[in-house]
Amino acid sequence: MSSVTRLILKRLGISLIVLIGVSMLIFTIARIIPGDPARIALGPSASPEQVEVLREKLHLNEPLPLQYGYFLADLARGDLGVSLYTNRPVTADIAQFLPATLELVLLAGTMMILIGLPLGILSARYRNSWIDGTVRVISILGVSAPSFVWAVILMLLFAYFLPLFPVAGRISDSYAIPSVTGFLLVDTLAAGNIAAFANALSHLVLPAFALALSGIGQAARLTRANMVETYGRPYIEMARSYGFPERKIARRYAFRPSLIPSLTIIGLDFAAMLGNAFLVEAVFAWPGLSRYGVAVILRKDLNAIVGTVLVISAMFLIVNIIVDILIAIINPRIRLSQRST
Amino acid sequence: MSEPTLLIRDLHLSFRTYTGIIDVLHGISLHIAKGERVALVGESGSGKSVTARLIIGLLQMARGTRVDGLLQFEGRDLEKLSQSERHALRGTRMSMIFQDPTSSLNPVYTVGAQFHEVLRRSAPGIGKTQAMERATALLDEVLIPDPARVLASYPFQLSGGMNQRVMIAMALANEPSLLIADEPGTALDVTVQAQTLKLMRDVVTRHGTSVLFISHNLGVVREFADRVYVIYKGRLVEQARTDDLFDNPQHPYTQALMRAIPRITGGGIPDIEEASERFHEPLIVHESCGEPGGAR
Ligand SMILES: Nc1ncnc2c1ncn2[C@@H]1O[C@H](COP(=O)(O)OP(=O)(O)O)[C@@H](O)[C@H]1O
Ligand SMILES: [Mg+2]
Numbered sequence: 060m061s062s063v064t065r066l067i068l069k070r071l072g073i074s075l076i077v078l079i080g081v082s083m084l085i086f087t088i089a090r091i092i093p094g095d096p097a098r099i100a101l102g103p104s105a106s107p108e109q110v111e112v113l114r115e116k117l118h119l120n121e122p123l124p125l126q127y128g129y130f131l132a133d134l135a136r137g138d139l140g141v142s143l144y145t146n147r148p149v150t151a152d153i154a155q156f157l158p159a160t161l162e163l164v165l166l167a168g169t170m171m172i173l174i175g176l177p178l179g180i181l182s183a184r185y186r187n188s189w190i191d192g193t194v195r196v197i198s199i200l201g202v203s204a205p206s207f208v209w210a211v212i213l214m215l216l217f218a219y220f221l222p223l224f225p226v227a228g229r230i231s232d233s234y235a236i237p238s239v240t241g242f243l244l245v246d247t248l249a250a251g252n253i254a255a256f257a258n259a260l261s262h263l264v265l266p267a268f269a270l271a272l273s274g275i276g277q278a279a280r281l282t283r284a285n286m287v288e289t290y291g292r293p294y295i296e297m298a299r300s301y302g303f304p305e306r307k308i309a310r311r312y313a314f315r316p317s318l319i320p321s322l323t324i325i326g327l328d329f330a331a332m333l334g335n336a337f338l339v340e341a342v343f344a345w346p347g348l349s350r351y352g353v354a355v356i357l358r359k360d361l362n363a364i365v366g367t368v369l370v371i372s373a374m375f376l377i378v379n380i381i382v383d384i385l386i387a388i389i390n391p392r393i394r395l396s397q398r399s400t
Numbered sequence: 401m402s403e404p405t406l407l408i409r410d411l412h413l414s415f416r417t418y419t420g421i422i423d424v425l426h427g428i429s430l431h432i433a434k435g436e437r438v439a440l441v442g443e444s445g446s447g448k449s450v451t452a453r454l455i456i457g458l459l460q461m462a463r464g465t466r467v468d469g470l471l472q473f474e475g476r477d478l479e480k481l482s483q484s485e486r487h488a489l490r491g492t493r494m495s496m497i498f499q500d501p502t503s504s505l506n507p508v509y510t511v512g513a514q515f516h517e518v519l520r521r522s523a524p525g526i527g528k529t530q531a532m533e534r535a536t537a538l539l540d541e542v543l544i545p546d547p548a549r550v551l552a553s554y555p556f557q558l559s560g561g562m563n564q565r566v567m568i569a570m571a572l573a574n575e576p577s578l579l580i581a582d583e584p585g586t587a588l589d590v591t592v593q594a595q596t597l598k599l600m601r602d603v604v605t606r607h608g609t610s611v612l613f614i615s616h617n618l619g620v621v622r623e624f625a626d627r628v629y630v631i632y633k634g635r636l637v638e639q640a641r642t643d644d645l646f647d648n649p650q651h652p653y654t655q656a657l658m659r660a661i662p663r664i665t666g667g668g669i670p671d672i673e674e675a676s677e678r679f680h681e682p683l684i685v686h687e688s689c690g691e692p693g694g695a696r
Binding site for chain 2: 294
C-alpha cells in the first residue's frame with residue numbers, strides 16, 4: 060500500500076469519527092434551543108392536536124438518545140428526513156442547493172490560489188520594491204474587510220455604477236439548461252451552449268471574487284512572509300553560488316519549501332469560505348446551500364439544520380484531507396514518515 | 401610563472417547602512433596559483449566570508465555595497481565582465497562549499513535532483529540517466545558507499561558528514577578551476593570534519609583544483625593548505641607557506657591565533673586574547689611567498 064493511500068485511509072477514518080461527533084453535537088443543539096419546531100412548521104393557526112401529531116411523527120417526545128438512534132438508522136439508509144420548510148426530503152434540497160455553493164466556493168478557492176500565490180511570490184522576489192508595496196497594500200485591503208462587505212462594494216462598483224456584471228442570481232432566466240450535475244458551468248458546457256456558459260460565468264465572477272478577496276490577501280501575505288524567511292536560508296545562497304537563474308531560485312528554492320507551512324492555512328481559509336459564503340450568497344441572491352442553511356435555522360427546521368451542517372462539515376473535512384495529501388506530496392519528510400509506520 | 405587562477409589586488413569593500421558607511425575590507429591582496437590550496441584565516445567578523453562572496457560575485461548584487469580594487473580570475477578582470485558573463489562562471493568555473501552541509505541543500509528535492517541541476521550548468525541538455533551516471537561517479541570519488549541510495553535520498557535522511565561529501569562532489573561536478581570553501585564542516589563533529597577535510601584535499605589534488613580555504617581556526621588549516629593568509633579586521637597581517645607560518649609566526653596577531661588553536665582541532669571559535677594595538681602592525685610577508693607584483 061502506498062504511503063499516500065495509507066494517509067488517505069487514516070484521514071478518512073478520523074474524519075468519520077469527527078462527523079459522528081459533529082452530528083451528535085448539532086443534533087443536540089438543534090433540539091435544546093428554545094422553540095417548538097412542530098409549532099413553527101405548522102404555524103400559529105394549527106391546533107394543539109395537529110402539533111402533537113407532528114411531534115409524535117418527528118419522535119420529539121422520545122428521550123434524546125433514542126431520537127438520535129432513529130436519526131442514525133435513517134441516515135444509514137441515506138435518509139436525512141423531510142424539511143419542514145420545503146416539505147421535501149432534506150437530501151433533495153441539499154442536492155439542489157449544494158452544487159451552487161460548491162461552484163462558488165471552488166471558483167473562489169481557485170482565485171485565491173491562482174491570484175494569491177503568484178502575488179506573494181512576486182512580492183517576496185522583489186521585496187521592498189514598488190511591486191512588493193503594491194501587493195502588500197492589496198493584501199491588507201483583502202484581509203481587512205469581511206467577504207460580505209466586499210460583496211456589497213463589488214456589486215455597487217461593477218454591477219451597479221459600472222454594469223459589467225449581473226447583479227444577482229446564477230444565470231439569466233432566458234436560458235433553460237437541463238440540470239445534470241447541478242454545476243451550471245458544467246451543465247452549460249455539456250449542453251454545448253457556449254452563450255449560456257458565458258452568462259453563468261459572468262454571474263459567478265463577482266460573488267466568487269468577493270468571497271476570495273480575503274483569501275487572496277491572506278495567501279499572498281503568508282506566501283510572502285514564508286518565502287522571505289526561506290530566502291534567508293543557506294540553500295538559497297548555495298543555489299546562487301551555482302549561478303541558477305533567479306526565476307528558478309524563486310520557484311524551486313524559495314517557493315516550494317515555503318509552500319509547506321502556507322498550505323495548511325490556505326486550506327483552512329479555503330474551508331472557511333464555506334461559512335463565509337452564507338453572507339455573500341445573501342448579498343447576491345445566490346441560490347446556494349448557505350442561504351438555505353440560514354433559512355432553515357431561522358425556522359428551526361430540525362432535519363434540514365442537521366443535514367446542512369453535516370454536509371458542510373463533510374466538505375470541510377474533505378478539504379482538509381486534500382490539503383493533507385498535498386502537503387504530504389510536497390513535503391518529503393511527511394511522505395517518508397508515513398511509510399515507516 | 402603561469403597565470404594565477406585568482407588574483408586580488410587592493411580590494412576594498414564598504415557597506416552603506418542607515419547608521420553610516422562601514423569599511424569592511426581595507427585593501428586586500430592575494431593570489432592563488434593553479435592547483436594551489438590557500439587558506440584565509442582570521443577571527444569571525446574579520447571579512448573572510450565577504451571576500452569569498454566578492455570573488456563568486458554575489459555580494460556585488462546587494463544594495464549599498466561599494467567595491468574597489470582588482471579581482472582577476474584566470475587572467476580576466478571580473479569587474480569588467482558583463483552580468484551574464486560573470487553569471488556563467490558561477491557553478492562552472494568556480495564553485496563554493498558552505499559551512500553547514502545539511503541546511504545548504506534544498507530540503508524538498510532529492511540529492512539526485514540537485515545534482516542534475518548542478519550538472520545542467522555546464523551541460524544544459526543533460527538527461528536524467530546521464531546525470532545520475534555522472535553523479536554516481538562523483539559520489540564514488542568522495543567515497544560514498546551506496547551512491548544510488550544517496551542520490552534517491554533527501555538531505556534530511558543523510559548524516560551531516562554524508563551531506564558534506566555530497567556538497568564536495570557537487571562543487572567539483574563541473575570541474576571548476578577554483579573552489580571556495582567557507583568554513584566547511586564547522587557545523588560537523590570534529591572527527592567527521594577532519595575526515596572530510598582530508599578527503600577534500602585528496603580530491604582537489606587529483607583534479608588540480610585551486611582552493612581558497614576559509615577558516616577561523618589555524619589548526620584546521622595546517623593539514624590542508626599550501627599557503628596561509630592571516631586576516632585581521634579587513635587587513636591581511638601575515639602571509640607565508642604553511643610550514644613557515646607554523647614554524648615562525650611573526651605577526652603578533654598570528655601568534656595570538658596560534659596560541660588559540662584548540663587542543664583538539666575544530667570545535668568552537670578559539671578564544672583570542674584581547675585585541676591589542678599590536679594586531680594593527682603592518683603586513684608581514686615571509687620570503688619566497690610569491691605575491692606577484694608585491695603585496696600591500
Ligand atoms: N551586508 C552587510 N551589511 C553590513 N555589514 C556587513 C554585511 N555583511 C558583512 N558585514 C560586516 O562585515 C564584516 C565581515 O563579515 P564576514 O566576512 O561575514 O566575517 P567572517 O570573517 O566571520 O566571515 C562583519 O563585521 C560584518 O558585520
Ligand atoms: Mg564567515
